[in-house]
Amino acid sequence: MxxxxxxxxxxxxxxxxxxxxxxxxxxxxxxxxxxxxxxxxxxxxxxxxxxxxxxxxxxxxxxxxxxxxxxxxxxxxxxxxxxxxxxxxxxxxxxxxxxxSIQPDQFPSLAVNSDISIQAVSNQSLTEYLQLQFEIDSQFGLEFATQKSMLHKQNFANNNVLQIIAYYKEKPVGTVDVFLSKDIAEIDSFTVLDSFQKKGIGSHMQKFIMERFPQHTICLVADGEDTPREMYKKQNYQYIGYxxxxxxxxxx
CATH class of the missing domain: 3.40.630.30 (Gcn5-related N-acetyltransferase (GNAT))
Incomplete structure (x- = not known):
């Protein structure tokens, strides 16, 4: 490509x-x-x-x-x-x-952690996903979170978007959306609640994406002045540009 x-x-x-x-x-x-x-x-x-x-x-x-x-x-x-x-x-x-960007087979292997469960959002988990997203989006104001909830519902019905929810000891603690095109799977809105960070949840969400889309190039955009970009480099992502x-x- x-x-x-x-x-x-x-x-x-x-x-x-x-x-x-x-x-x-x-x-x-x-x-x-x-x-x-x-x-x-x-x-x-x-x-x-x-x-x-x-x-x-x-x-x-x-x-x-x-x-x-x-x-x-x-x-x-x-x-x-x-x-x-x-x-x-x-x-x-x-x-x-x-x-x-990264090719899925270049992502590091991870040890199994039975406390972490990663799932594609389903009819059964949609309510939990929307509630967690509302909590995350509320940092930008209640009006923003309310309007964004409508987009999340539209994305759930969109075959070119995969919504993912992460659980830690059965508690929903993280979400990520994946926007799909022919050859690219874009990681977007990648969030883990502050109190559950540094437990490997983000890495397991990414691994789930790598295994779900092995034939796609995975890409993401990072804040150039934020710390997660250093994590991506350690995970074998390749820098493309700014x-x-x-x-x-x-x-x-």
Whole structure:
């Protein structure tokens, strides 16, 4: 298959406009989902181009009652010094993400742990999955968690999405979604409750995915400044590339 890029990564938002400079992605079904309402630059903008685009997106979002603007910069390109100075002066939050992939047979073997059980979400476990997801999503607010619950229900009925739930001593403690395409299985929304971390639950969830999709390339996106990325490297994931983002929240 062709090399995996950030263009392979799932987004709920759809392209509603495109020009030589950027793609405009919008998801009217869930306006408060920042990661699905943004502009994706196809080439590195000048400060003037960014400022003009930011004014457009701010105006567009205001029409829908949205209080944020979010931008992704071109893959594997760092912002220019001029852009960085502009972001800092205009109080943007700057971060970057890293893309990793692995072939399932390269994932390390794991010792059996009878305390851990990993299952694909079924009709019988859907309620537990939704309750746990609501708890996880509530860190972003009750409105977000309520709206996200509708997406989880839609995904359950989607044959291209596999929802997974992890149990520790029969208590639901972790979830992960897998978005499927012809050759790629993308790990998304990978979460283990804080009080149950460092027990091997995350590794067992990943192993479940590797065994479920042995013919797929497994990929995931990690926060470039977060610690899990170091775990992925130890688990034999291969670094593919990075992508910067600029984000701003308005309170007026």
């Amino acid at each position: 062709d090399k995996i890029t950030f263009s392979n990564i799932h987004s709920y938002g759809k392209v509603i406009d495109e020009n030589t400079l950027y793609k405009h992605i919008h998801f009217p079904e869930m306006l408060i989902m920042y990661d699905s309402n943004y502009i994706d630059f196809k080439q590195m903008p000048t400060v003037q181009e960014f400022e003009e685009t930011a004014l457009f997106l701010r105006s567009y979002h205001q029409k829908y009652g949205q209080n944020h603007v979010k931008f992704y910069l071109p893959e594997n390109e760092k912002p220019t010094d001029e852009l960085l100075h502009y972001f800092q002066a205009d109080q943007y939050e700057i971060g970057f993400y890293e893309l990793y 992508k910067y983002e600029a984000f701003k929240l308005f309170f007026d």
